Amino acid sequence: MANSDYYSTLGVRRDASQDEVKKAYRRLARELHPDVNPDPATQERFKEITQAYEVLSDPQKRQMYDLGADPFATAGAGGGAAGFGAGFPFSDIMDAFFGTAGGGRGPRSRARRGRNATIRVELDLRETAFGTTRELVVDTAVVCEVCQGAGAAPGTHPDTCDMCGGRGEVSQVTRSFLGQVMTSRPCPQCQGFGSIIRNPCQECAGDGRVRTRRTIKVRIPAGVEDGTHIQLAGEGEVGPGGGPPGDLFLEIVERPHEIFERRGDDLHCTVQIPMTAAALGTVLTVETLDGAEEVDVRPGTQSGQVISMYGRGVQRLNDSGRGDLLIHVNVETPGRLDPAQEELLRELSKLRGEERPPGKFAPGQQGFFSRLRDAFNGR
Ligand SMILES: [Zn+2]
Numbered sequence: 001m002a003n004s005d006y007y008s009t010l011g012v013r014r015d016a017s018q019d020e021v022k023k024a025y026r027r028l029a030r031e032l033h034p035d036v037n038p039d040p041a042t043q044e045r046f047k048e049i050t051q052a053y054e055v056l057s058d059p060q061k062r063q064m065y066d067l068g069a070d071p072f073a074t075a076g077a078g079g080g081a082a083g084f085g086a087g088f089p090f091s092d093i094m095d096a097f098f099g100t101a102g103g104g105r106g107p108r109s110r111a112r113r114g115r116n117a118t119i120r121v122e123l124d125l126r127e128t129a130f131g132t133t134r135e136l137v138v139d140t141a142v143v144c145e146v147c148q149g150a151g152a153a154p155g156t157h158p159d160t161c162d163m164c165g166g167r168g169e170v171s172q173v174t175r176s177f178l179g180q181v182m183t184s185r186p187c188p189q190c191q192g193f194g195s196i197i198r199n200p201c202q203e204c205a206g207d208g209r210v211r212t213r214r215t216i217k218v219r220i221p222a223g224v225e226d227g228t229h230i231q232l233a234g235e236g237e238v239g240p241g242g243g244p245p246g247d248l249f250l251e252i253v254e255r256p257h258e259i260f261e262r263r264g265d266d267l268h269c270t271v272q273i274p275m276t277a278a279a280l281g282t283v284l285t286v287e288t289l290d291g292a293e294e295v296d297v298r299p300g301t302q303s304g305q306v307i308s309m310y311g312r313g314v315q316r317l318n319d320s321g322r323g324d325l326l327i328h329v330n331v332e333t334p335g336r337l338d339p340a341q342e343e344l345l346r347e348l349s350k351l352r353g354e355e356r357p358p359g360k361f362a363p364g365q366q367g368f369f370s371r372l373r374d375a376f377n378g379r
């Protein structure tokens with residue numbers, strides 16, 4: 001590291017001013033910062049330019065370096081790449097890169113996180129039950145390719161704001177009877193950014209991103225239901241100034257099914273069967289999500305009885321199990337009888353001694369008395 005040339009590392013001349021050194025470092029740091037560009041070779045470059053900047057930005061160290069010594073190697077941690085971060089206060093890096101020194105004060109970064117977005121996805125029951133893959137078209141913002149998110153026209157760089165000197169805030173000292181009071185406020189000239197983009201990128205008007213429409217393919221897991229939100233991290237729009245993207249949320253809207261009503265992972269449906277079939281028992285063919293299946297209806301089945309088909313419901317989200325299909329039986333009384341049928345039924349009712357049945361109250365039907373009371377009260 002000692003024999004590398006710090007001036008060429010930063011790409012400045014030996015007589016570069018402090019301001020030029022700072023600008024050169026900022027420009028490079030923006031490209032090479034690990035948050036922007038995580039590949040190892042780039043990180044190594046970032047360490048090198050940061051080391052060079054540490055030396056050249058400090059007049060004393062720069063003088064030592066010009067005289068042939070390497071202040072970085074002697075300053076700490078045995079020199080070399082391991083010295084990075086050891087002898088160099090982190091805030092200086094932050095200051096150079098984002099312009100934020102000391103506890104978040106100072107200029108704010110132009111890069112901000114993009115917003116989250118939510119899109120609704122309509123699915124039918126079969127898709128929510130078994131999962132599906134969808135191609136979705138999303139209107140979003142992506143990094144401007146012309147300026148790579150920086151917002152400045154290619155070949156230009158933001159100028160340090162001359163009103164605040166790049167600090168992003170202006171301070172004022174006022175005298176009061178309590179003594180001197182210093183107040184700070186965001187710089188009105190640069191809106192607190194510490195720099196001014198004099199030549200905004202024409203493609204994105206300085207925003208660092210452009211609106212676009214893109215298609216993404218998403219896998220929707222089995223078991224989602226109406227109102228489920230699926231988070232797709234980093235699939236939202238990118239932020240201004242090349243900031244990281246927000247998240248994309250999919251809101252599931254389940255279309256009602258014409259036969260099945262979904263309650264959790266179970267499905268419910270109602271089938272009508274004739275009185276004779278309910279009495280004698282039968283085999284029904286039921287259309288399930290897995291296709292047509294046969295179901296036994298036992299002799300003597302009552303109206304309102306429920307037949308369960310285990311594991312024929314909806315797949316549980318993040319689980320291998322499935323809910324059940326519950327078939328509610330509705331027994332139909334024949335409406336019109338021809339003379340022969342009536343004859344047979346009369347015969348049957350005589351055999352069963354049901355010609356004048358007494359009538360029984362079923363449990364839970366005490367409502368009769370309250371209806372009676374209401375009738376007396378004239379309601
Ligand atoms: Zn641009």
Ligand SMILES: [Zn+2]
Nearest residue numbers: 161164187190
């Ligand atoms: Zn300013």
